[in-house]
Amino acid sequence: MDIFAQKKLLIRLVFFLVFMNLSAMGVFVWKEFIQKPPHLRGDFHPPFPPHHREQNKNHLSKILQEKLDLNKNQVKLFDKLRTEFHKKENLVLNDLRAGRDSMNVEMFNKNTDEKLLNSIAKRVSENEFKMELLKIEQAKQLKAICTPKQLEKFENLMREMRDYFKPEHKRK
Numbered sequence: 001m002d003i004f005a006q007k008k009l010l011i012r013l014v015f016f017l018v019f020m021n022l023s024a025m026g027v028f029v030w031k032e033f034i035q036k037p038p039h040l041r042g043d044f045h046p047p048f049p050p051h052h053r054e055q056n057k058n059h060l061s062k063i064l065q066e067k068l069d070l071n072k073n074q075v076k077l078f079d080k081l082r083t084e085f086h087k088k089e090n091l092v093l094n095d096l097r098a099g100r101d102s103m104n105v106e107m108f109n110k111n112t113d114e115k116l117l118n119s120i121a122k123r124v125s126e127n128e129f130k131m132e133l134l135k136i137e138q139a140k141q142l143k144a145i146c147t148p149k150q151l152e153k154f155e156n157l158m159r160e161m162r163d164y165f166k167p168e169h170k171r172k
Helices: 003-035 052-070 072-108 114-144 149-166 166-169
Strands: none
Touching: 052 072, 052 114, 052 149, 072 114
């Protein structure tokens, strides 16, 4: 084989390999960003359509109704409490996110104002505290709806959920 034929073969081989690499990268990009729905792409706060929230709400209501033997009135009260909780939670979460965003901007500012940064951090921690207080209040209200037998089942259900979502469980 003469030198020109070898050179042509090598050039064709390089172009083929470049084409294969670009094709493989294209497939990965397509699978990651185009084929996946928005909530699986790693977007920070995915917008869930209202029907999706409604399906989750109905699903949770059915699970609680089955596991705790709730009557229809209790289910309505549970749903009402959860709806009110989510409204309050969203208000606090918005404040929390805004505070964290402000804190991040200030932390990486050229001339960081320490006093401002500390006050923002304090507001963020106060909002986190508000979130925990909201959860405590919701738990009290949910417990008030249940009978003693249902409370016992509720406690066991919460333990199961806590254990299920532990990091060790996810590794298995």
